[in-house]
Amino acid sequence: MTKEQERARARRRHEEQQKTAKPPVSDATRDKQVFGVILAFILIVAAVIAVPKLLGSSDGPQPAAGGSTTPATSTSPTSSGGLAEGQKLAAGCTAPPALQATPKKQTKVPAKATAAGKTFVATVKTSCGVITLELDGAKAPQTVASFVNLAKTGYWAPSPCHRVTTQGIYVLQCGDPTGTGQGGPGYTFGIENAPKNGTYGRGVLAMARTQDPNSNGGQFFITYKETRLPTEGGGYTIFGKVTKGLDIVEKIAANKALAPSPTDGTPVSPISILSVSVTEKKA
Template sequence: MTKQQERARARRRQQGPQRATEAPVSESTRDKQLFGGILAVILVVAAFVAVPHFLPKGDPTPQSAPTQAGSATGAALQEGQQLAAGCEQPPPLQTTPKTFAKVPDKKAAAGKTFVASVHTTCGDITFELNGAKAPQTVASFNFLAKEGYWAPSPCHRVTSAGIFVLQCGDPTGSGSGDPGYGYGVENAPKDGVYPAGTLAMARTQDPNSNGGQFFIAYEETKLPTDGGGYTIFGKVTKGLDVVKKIAAKKALPPNTNDGTPVSPISILSVEVTEKKA
């Protein structure tokens, strides 16, 4: 045997015990690892399914990132966010958003027209509310405004591909908040077309999940009619330019067509008055 062969045999003898000390993976360990992987997948899927108040299936990759709370002088901007011209720093999120036990009586709004003045960090937006066509929705909107439910609350979602809306009305900023009650669809267009300036309710796939979240169509938008569509309860009569200013900057990456606005905007207060004939 040559010296080179003797050295090779010595190296093999030395390496053998090192390999033997590596703990083998038992069948029970492999089963636990497999179960853990499956559980992780289930949790991820469940998280996407559970998040409510998005527009329906068919919109481009529905996502809505939470807004970060900040100091007493204003909310901290998320990475990549920039204030649009004429906008102020948003306030922090509400510490404990209000919830309510029952749906407001629709008789309070039936057959009436109202004007809502929505004061935001980027200027005022005025709505005309149609209690004749959507009495339950308008009664709920008026009640939540009076109770200060949205004071303050961020508009947490903007979309800009096929669907052109700014979605607001969730004090938690997460896209999953509600006032503690829900009700059904009213006055939804049969063709699914929502003209620019339309004010409508956001909901989950459950038609009875209308609550506090609403959206403003800043361009004509066509939505699926599954589940009865989306309640139109009014229109923007002033301030649509404010919405368009926010929409122009789109959403934060990775999906700039659907998500948290690059230019943040928050509702500060809402005042509603009845419009007399």
């Protein structure tokens, strides 16, 4: 084979390789590919964070509403009380009081026998008016026993309702004297009387918890519209209902949340529990 033939063969081989080779990636294209990978990662992380937050709330010993957890924000009530930046009072409300200097702690879960088979009426005085609750000790004896105990020991006097949700789930969450969504009374207990279909009707009183089914403590929530919550993990304990004052909850929810988002976070219009008194309801 002559040198001319060898050069022709090499040229043909090179041309064939060029036909099957992938086109080179420019710097601009490579940058777009890298950006796409980063964006996808951010979206996945955001979804992982958002889903637990929607499921409920925090309570008891952290990690946590959740609950899912509701972290402290810059709009949480200060130790001196009053309004945080961006907050405004709803009609009929007074400025929230200062947080408790040292929230009360307990270590022993109250005996559920003290509430079993009984019905109680709780009068919750708030900075926006009185909310009256009926507690069902027949269906949720441990939860009601705890609520009655915390009320009698002044655990919530005072304490802010630190979370309102206005999209997907419709609740006002209260019961943490620290106002952060991370506080608990010092003990925890399990789930009772959770609906199998995950439906919580308007005016339902239920317990907030972390993803741990045994993390019920002092935080609770009121639904101001029918709400569907996940049943995975056991659901959330229903232990009573609002019999008076649900309009107060609706008024707070109507002004939405301030932070971390308008649909889930610290209420724009603050509301604090000032005192809770409980009496047994006789047949």
